[in-house]
Amino acid sequence: MIRVFLDALGGDNAPEATCRGAIEAIGNDPELHITLAGPVDVIAPYLDEAGDLRDRLSIVDAPEVIDNSESPALAIRQKKKSAVVMGMLALRAKETDAFVSAGATGAVLVGGMLRLGRIPGIERPALAPLIPSSKGQFLLIDCGANVDSRPEWLAQFGIMGDAYMKRVMGIEKPRIGLVNNGAEEEKGNQLYSQAHQLLKKAPVHFVGNIEGRYIPADHADVIVCDGFDGNLILKYTEGIAMTLMGMIKRELMGDTRSKLGALLSKNAFQRVKKRMDYTEVGGAPLLGVQGAVVKAHGSSNARAISSAIRQAASMVRGGVAQAIEEAITVQTNTDNIQ
Amino acid sequence: MIRVFLDALGGDNAPEATCRGAIEAIGNDPELHITLAGPVDVIAPYLDEAGDLRDRLSIVDAPEVIDNSESPALAIRQKKKSAVVMGMLALRAKETDAFVSAGATGAVLVGGMLRLGRIPGIERPALAPLIPSSKGQFLLIDCGANVDSRPEWLAQFGIMGDAYMKRVMGIEKPRIGLVNNGAEEEKGNQLYSQAHQLLKKAPVHFVGNIEGRYIPADHADVIVCDGFDGNLILKYTEGIAMTLMGMIKRELMGDTRSKLGALLSKNAFQRVKKRMDYTEVGGAPLLGVQGAVVKAHGSSNARAISSAIRQAASMVRGGVAQAIEEAITVQTNTDNIQ
Numbered sequence: 001m002i003r004v005f006l007d008a009l010g011g012d013n014a015p016e017a018t019c020r021g022a023i024e025a026i027g028n029d030p031e032l033h034i035t036l037a038g039p040v041d042v043i044a045p046y047l048d049e050a051g052d053l054r055d056r057l058s059i060v061d062a063p064e065v066i067d068n069s070e071s072p073a074l075a076i077r078q079k080k081k082s083a084v085v086m087g088m089l090a091l092r093a094k095e096t097d098a099f100v101s102a103g104a105t106g107a108v109l110v111g112g113m114l115r116l117g118r119i120p121g122i123e124r125p126a127l128a129p130l131i132p133s134s135k136g137q138f139l140l141i142d143c144g145a146n147v148d149s150r151p152e153w154l155a156q157f158g159i160m161g162d163a164y165m166k167r168v169m170g171i172e173k174p175r176i177g178l179v180n181n182g183a184e185e186e187k188g189n190q191l192y193s194q195a196h197q198l199l200k201k202a203p204v205h206f207v208g209n210i211e212g213r214y215i216p217a218d219h220a221d222v223i224v225c226d227g228f229d230g231n232l233i234l235k236y237t238e239g240i241a242m243t244l245m246g247m248i249k250r251e252l253m254g255d256t257r258s259k260l261g262a263l264l265s266k267n268a269f270q271r272v273k274k275r276m277d278y279t280e281v282g283g284a285p286l287l288g289v290q291g292a293v294v295k296a297h298g299s300s301n302a303r304a305i306s307s308a309i310r311q312a313a314s315m316v317r318g319g320v321a322q323a324i325e326e327a328i329t330v331q332t333n334t335d336n337i338q
Numbered sequence: 339m340i341r342v343f344l345d346a347l348g349g350d351n352a353p354e355a356t357c358r359g360a361i362e363a364i365g366n367d368p369e370l371h372i373t374l375a376g377p378v379d380v381i382a383p384y385l386d387e388a389g390d391l392r393d394r395l396s397i398v399d400a401p402e403v404i405d406n407s408e409s410p411a412l413a414i415r416q417k418k419k420s421a422v423v424m425g426m427l428a429l430r431a432k433e434t435d436a437f438v439s440a441g442a443t444g445a446v447l448v449g450g451m452l453r454l455g456r457i458p459g460i461e462r463p464a465l466a467p468l469i470p471s472s473k474g475q476f477l478l479i480d481c482g483a484n485v486d487s488r489p490e491w492l493a494q495f496g497i498m499g500d501a502y503m504k505r506v507m508g509i510e511k512p513r514i515g516l517v518n519n520g521a522e523e524e525k526g527n528q529l530y531s532q533a534h535q536l537l538k539k540a541p542v543h544f545v546g547n548i549e550g551r552y553i554p555a556d557h558a559d560v561i562v563c564d565g566f567d568g569n570l571i572l573k574y575t576e577g578i579a580m581t582l583m584g585m586i587k588r589e590l591m592g593d594t595r596s597k598l599g600a601l602l603s604k605n606a607f608q609r610v611k612k613r614m615d616y617t618e619v620g621g622a623p624l625l626g627v628q629g630a631v632v633k634a635h636g637s638s639n640a641r642a643i644s645s646a647i648r649q650a651a652s653m654v655r656g657g658v659a660q661a662i663e664e665a666i667t668v669q670t671n672t673d674n675i676q
Contacts (some may be wrong), residue, residue, distance in 0.1 A: 063667060134581045144519060149526035181482060181569040189485035189566045212573025216581040228527045231519040232567060233574065235550025240578050243472045243554040248586075251606040261602030268589040268596035275585060 002031050002313045004076035005096040010066050010103025012299045018102065019046035021305025024054045025313075028306070030311060035096060037062040037083035037132035062086050068298075070108030076114055084108060085202030088115035091291040098292035098312035108146050111288070112289040119235040119321060121328035124153045125288030127225070127295060128161060130281045131237060134220040139165055141210075143230035143284060150192035154178070154224050155202050159327045160287040166320030168285075170220075173205050177220030179229055180209035191226060199224070203330050241276055282311035287324065292316045297309040310335070340369050340651050343434040345421035346376035347403050348441025350358050350637045356440065357384035358386055359483075359643025363396045366644070370651060374436060375400040375421035377416045402440075410444030414452055422446060426453035429629040436630035436650035438621070440638040447483050450627040457659060459666035461493045463626030464565070465633060468619045469575060474554040477503055481568035481622060489529060492516070492562050493536035497626040499560030500542040501647030506623075506649070507559075511543050511548060515558030518547035529564060537562070541668050579614055621651035625662065630654045 004025075008018045015038060022034045035058045036043050039255055043059050048056055064079040067073075076085060087099040088111045099116075101108050105127070111154050112125055126142035135222035142149070143155045156178045165174035178196055180188045188210060199206045215233065225233070252262040262269075283296035283304070296308035315321075344362075346356045351637045353376060360372045373396045374381050381397055388550045402417040404410075414423060425437040426449045437454075439446050440464050443465070450463055464480035480487070503512035516534055518526045525547060534632055537544045548557055553571065563571070590600040600607075621642070623635035630653035634646035653659075 002504075134584060147519065179570065181485065181566055181573075189564075192566070210568045212575075213572055213577035213580075218575050226527075227528070228519055229567065229570060232550045232570065234515065236553055236571065236574065237353075237550075237578060239551035239554050240575060241582060242551075244579060244582055244610075244614075246472060247610050248563035248606070252603055252608045254606055254609065258603040261599040261604075261606070264599030264600075265590055265596040265603065268586070268592055269597070271589045271592065272582075272585050276582075334366075 001033055002098070002316050003096045004032060004098045005087040005090055006032045006034055006036050006309065006313055007042050007087060007099075007101035007103050008036040009083065010101040011296065011305075013301055014102065015043050015046055017300055017302045018305050019043060020049070020302035021048045021300070021309065022057060023053060024302055024306035025046070025309035026050075026053050029310065029313060032056060032309070033058070035060050037064070037086055039063050050225050052151065062084065065199055066107040067105045068106075070107075072102070072104065073108040076105055076110045076223065082107075083117040083247045084111040084179050088112060089294070092116050094258070098294070099294060100305070100308050100312050101295045102283070102296035102298055102305060102308070105144065105295055108286060108293065108295045112286050112293055114291045116291055119290055119325045119328065121158070121332055122288040122324070124155060124156070125147070125286055126160060127284045127289050128164065129234060129284035131216075132276055132281075133216045137281065138218070138220060138232060139222045140230050141222060141224055141287065142227040143234050144227045145286070146227040148179055148228075149191060151191055151198055151224040154191070154195035154226065155198035156288070156328065158199050158202055158206065158282045159223065159331060160324050161224065163323040163327055164285060164287060164315075164320055165221050167219060168314045172222055175207045175219070176204045176222045176224065177207050177210035179215070179223060179233075180211065181227035183209050183211060185209065195224070196278055203327060207244050207334060215312050217309045281307065283308035285311070285320070287320070288319070292320055339371055339656050340436070341434045342370060342372045342436045342438060342647055342650055344372055344374050345425060345439035345441050345649065346381050347421065349634065349643075351639055352440065355638055355640045356605055356643050357381060358387070358640035359638070359647065360395060361385070361388045361391060362644040364388075364391050367648065368590075370394060370647070371396070372647065373398050375424055376403070377401050381673055395580040399422065404445040404446075406442045408445075409440065410457055410479060413445055414574070415544045415650070416455065416460055419482070420445075422449040422509050426450060429631070430454050435654045436632070437631045438634060438646050439641070439649050440621070440634035440646070442634055443482065443633055446624060446631065446633045447676050450624050450631055454627045454629055457626055457666065458628040459663065459670055460494060460498070462494070463624055464495050464498060465622045466625050467572060467622035468571065469554075470555050470614055470619075471554045475619065478561060478568050478571060479562055479563050479625065480565040482565045483624070483627060485530060486564040486566075487564040489532035489536055492529070492533035493540050494626070494666065496537050496540055496542050496544065496560065496562045497669060499562065501661040501665055502623060502625060502658055503559050505658045505661050506652045509559055512559040513521060513545045514542045514560045514562065515545050515548035517561060517563035517571075517661045518549065521547050521549060522576035522632070523547065525667045533562070537655050541665060552600065561629070572625040594642040619645065621646035623649070623653060623658070625661070626656070629659055633659070675676040
């Protein structure tokens with residue numbers, strides 16, 4: 001049995017998307033048991049749809065909700081009856097195996113740090129979404145949990161990303177790359193040129209610097225960067241894809257021949273859209289905390305919630321947190337010997 | 339008369355692209371006179387094509403060439419007979435009005451700093467290409483001249499971008515935005531949250547933070563950032579556009595209907611390509627030095643060189659360097675009064 005704790009009121013489309021997503025997830029995975037946390041009276045009606053599967057769904061009353069406008073640090077301290085605080089404490093007490101939320105990112109980060117806790121040796125947990133690339137996808141780490149990073153953190157992000165890609169994505173020897181403004185190892189600002197040296201010595205398959213134009217070109221399975229830059233890359237990807245698709249759409253409607261062409265190519269464009277679709281990929285794992293935590297996109301629909309739950313279960317099955325702990329111990333010991 | 343000094347051997351397609359570009363430029367602008375600097379025997383044959391226009395083209399012998407693999411600082415010191423060194427010195431001595439090169443970026447930056455010199459009050463010159471956006475284009479400043487920037491530099495980038503957009507692009511009140519990971523003014527890392535405060539006080543129309551997803555969404559005419567991030571944005575734009583177009587192409591070839599559709603929509607796709615095409619836009623002005631300097635793309639063809647020359651002429655006509663000098667004086671005086 002794998003027990004997942006779900007923030008039932010997290011995200012723009014909750015509780016409908018979260019409840020339906022939970023039902024879809026247990027339908028796909030007979031080992032799953034999901035606890036939905038939120039105001040009982042709000043959630044309960046949605047679970048009637050579960051039918052035979054209802055016995056693998058529980059509700060725990062979490063009347064307090066944390067929204068995006070609140071100070072995460074304050075909210076985590078004060079709202080003890082929120083799904084985030086209750087879920088992180090349950091994970092720490094081993095009363096659940098994984099935590100999933102499409103709610104406020106800041107609350108998940110702070111809750112993970114303060115109520116669940118870091119893996120011993122890890123300096124900063126990091127948020128690591130999978131981003132579509134030319135051939136498949138890559139893990140971008142960190143994506144906003146930390147700004148003003150130190151080089152040592154970036155080296156640890158590489159180690160955490162390595163563990164995730166091995167244990168969840170089944171890649172035997174993930175290629176770890178570092179965002180940079182040039183291919184040569186001395187390139188970059190202070191942070192990145194120092195991080196390069198640390199990653200060279202880290203127990204991962206480091207493939208060197210990845211310039212902006214090669215980020216989506218399948219040169220690495222894990223791309224390491226500071227959270228400010230990761231946030232920029234993640235959101236800019238969305239922005240530029242929207243702009244480019246908008247431009248194409250406008251131009252296709254610009255003349256009659258193209259209009260007809262667009263009609264005929266509809267299936268192809270739908271396939272592109274599906275490839276770019278975050279709902280298929282799941283959410284962003286929060287790596288470096290003592291348990292499996294997945295932050296789903298705020299605008300998640302039921303399919304996206306179900307994917308995030310499947311992803312959290314894969315993290316439990318793959319023992320990602322344990323793998324990170326082992327790798328960090330190896331690194332720390334190696335550092336001490338040198 | 340506007341005199342432009344052109345690095346005739348700069349860029350992947352030189353000297354053919356540079357010479358043809360020069361001829362195209364003087365054909366379009368009767369006021370232009372262009373001096374091509376490079377090995378005379380290499381350049382001279384290409385200028386025969388100029389015909390009647392030949393009297394507005396001169397050659398100056400610059401036998402030394404700086405390539406991308408050299409240390410820019412060393413090359414600028416040692417290669418006194420290179421087009422970059424000769425051009426920057428000519429600009430400083432007012433023997434020419436503008437300098438254009440598609441050669442090594444590092445050499446143009448260092449040459450601009452050491453042989454031409456900064457505008458009094460400017461701490462760091464910045465490279466500022468125009469990037470296509472949903473509605474037109476925006477100026478991205480800095481794009482790689484400076485990494486590890488200080489907040490004061492970013493504020494000056496805003497002032498320089500403002501002058502360029504007013505004087506060259508004819509925008510009366512350019513909207514100046516700051517790259518950031520959130521809309522709220524306290525957002526960002528140390529560099530960006532401090533730069534935000536300085537831009538608020540700067541003599542420009544500051545519209546606040548621009549998140550990644552809104553960078554291409556026409557929220558600002560000038561987008562300010564550190565050179566490391568600007569380089570990332572510039573190159574990633576190229577990378578993601580290539581990846582997305584590649585994905586669309588593959589999917590269009592995936593079934594017969596779509597293939598036919600693609601054939602019919604060919605014109606629309608060509609219009610999109612043209613909108614994304616750097617050769618139409620020109621090059622990246624180097625702002626903050628004492629003269630009009632344009633760095634054209636390394637893979638410039640004749641059309642791109644001609645656009646970069648036209649752009650350099652517009653900078654001279656608009657008095658961009660003078661406008662920056664005046665704005666910086668105003669800012670410095672205001673700072674002293676406060």
